[in-house]
Amino acid sequence: MPELPEVERVRRSLSTHILNARVLHCELLRPDVCTPFDGAGGTSATELLEGGVIRELRRHGKQIAIIAGDGRTLVVHLGMSGQVLAGTAARARPHDPGFARHIHARWILVRDEERLEMVFRDPRRFGGLWTFPSFQQAHAALWSQLGPDAMLVDAGVLAPALRSTARSVKSVLLDQSVIAGVGNIYADESLFRAGVRPTRRGRTITRTEVERLATAIKYVLDVAVDAGGSTLRSYADADGVAGSAQLTHAAYGRGGKPCIRCGATLRRKSVGQRTTVWCPTCQH
DNA sequence: AGGATAGCCTGCGGGC
DNA sequence: TGCCCGCAGGCTATCC
Numbered sequence: 568m569p570e571l572p573e574v575e576r577v578r579r580s581l582s583t584h585i586l587n588a589r590v591l592h593c594e595l596l597r598p599d600v601c602t603p604f605d606g607a608g609g610t611s612a613t614e615l616l617e618g619g620v621i622r623e624l625r626r627h628g629k630q631i632a633i634i635a636g637d638g639r640t641l642v643v644h645l646g647m648s649g650q651v652l653a654g655t656a657a658r659a660r661p662h663d664p665g666f667a668r669h670i671h672a673r674w675i676l677v678r679d680e681e682r683l684e685m686v687f688r689d690p691r692r693f694g695g696l697w698t699f700p701s702f703q704q705a706h707a708a709l710w711s712q713l714g715p716d717a718m719l720v721d722a723g724v725l726a727p728a729l730r731s732t733a734r735s736v737k738s739v740l741l742d743q744s745v746i747a748g749v750g751n752i753y754a755d756e757s758l759f760r761a762g763v764r765p766t767r768r769g770r771t772i773t774r775t776e777v778e779r780l781a782t783a784i785k786y787v788l789d790v791a792v793d794a795g796g797s798t799l800r801s802y803a804d805a806d807g808v809a810g811s812a813q814l815t816h817a818a819y820g821r822g823g824k825p826c827i828r829c830g831a832t833l834r835r836k837s838v839g840q841r842t843t844v845w846c847p848t849c850q851h
Numbered sequence: 852a853g854g855a856t857a858g859c860c861t862g863c864g865g866g867c
Numbered sequence: 868t869g870c871c872c873g874c875a876g877g878c879t880a881t882c883c
Contacts, residue, residue, distance in 0.1 A: 570876060629877080647877055648861075669861085691860045693877055734854065743878085750876055799876065800863075819876095840856075842874085 569645045570629060571717050571748030572791035572812060573802050577651055578626045580805035584653035585633070585685060586624065588678035590616045597671035600689065601696040604704065614698035615672070616641050625702075627710045628717065628747025638701040642709060643687065646694025648801055650687070656807030657684040672696060690801075717748035720784055722777045729769040729777060736772055737765035738839035740784070749784065751841045752797055752819045757784040759818035764850040765843045790815070818844045 569577065593615040595601055603610040619635030626632075631651075633641045643651060657673075660666045672687040687696060699705040715724055728745045729736060739745055740754040749757065758765050760783035763776050772780070795810030796802060799820070803809050813820075817827050822835025826846040835844045 573876080644877085646860095647875075665862095689860095690862070691875090691877095693860070732853080738854085741877090752876060797876080802876075839854090 569649070569796065569802055570750035570753050571626075571788050572753070572794075573796035573804075573810065574629045574631060574645060574748075575626055575792050576796045576804045576810065577645070578624050578631050580808070581631070581633075581651055581653055581685075582624045584683055584805060585621045585676055585678075587620060587622070588676040588683065589620045590618060590635075591675045591677055591682070593617050593672065593674040595672050597692075600671040600687070600692060600694070601698065604697075604699050610696075610698060614639070614641075615674070615696075621676070626716075628713050628743055629750070630709065630713075632702060632705055632710075634702050640699040640702045640705040642697040642699070642705050644694050644697075646689060646691065648691040649689035649694030650801070650803060651685065651805055652688065652803075652807060653685045653805045654683050656803070656805065657686045685805075713743050713747035714745045715747065717746045717753075717784055718788055720746045720781055722774070722781045725781055726774065726777045729772045732769040734769055735765060735838055736763060736767045736769055736780075737841070737843060739769050740780075741839065741841065746784075748788070751843075752799075752816070753784070753787055753791065754841075755818040755844055756787045756791075756816060759845060759850060760787055762850050765838050765845050818846070820844070 593612050595610055598609055601610045603614050616635050616639055619637055619639050621633060622636045623634040624631060631643045669690040670686045670688045674685040676683050676685060728739055737754055740749050761779040763780055791797060791812040794812035797812040798809035799813055821833050822844040824833055826833055826849060829848045831846055831848040833844050834847050
């Protein structure tokens, strides 16, 4: 999935379409992708913001909250292959019959007398939708379980989490309850930039390294947001536009290739069940 | 309790 | 040209 930079690009691109738009109609084509607030009984159109005016799009980690003027909130998690598309990008493509197959929800909105469509698409269905009567309830149920957003992380957040554990520094970075937004790509990129080996046990990370790590995470994410996120396979923003951050990856996906800093062959192995790449020379 | 393991899904690329 | 296999950006439930 989209990690923080990709989700932030979706939030921004989606905002340009749906902010201040009124939801005229919505339909849930695959009800099991949605977890309604009230549990049983399925998801009503009202819960999916029908009749509301979109006033705010917030992001925390990898999740987006779409908030209506009356407080109703729809949280979107893109999982591995999820997309939210709006405007032209949301319309069916006659030349691509596979496109429509994985559209699980569809909204019709209107803004300035112009109708527009928004869809949630997710072939692998690891993502999903969650509905809430208010943003506070969404926060209590979902976001309060997450660590601070990775864009705002500092050594003060990371240090205690690392100091107290024997698990690898990489699995700590991937733990959304420690910091929210880092996934496999940006974990490897941040560790490379900080010069820290992903296999290191959390408690062995020095204060200096924690500082470097916090700085590296923010830098790597920031640059990736500016590059439109990483498009490895299917990622696209709400306009269907791909990112180019993958062109600047130093570690992720480069196992066996030369390190861009020192030329050594990058190593690759599974750490915490995730494919991990690092430089045996530059990372200690 | 923390940490390692399956499992959820589909699609794609590589090797045969 | 297929077909089969392994692999993929995430997260959860379960087991040890």
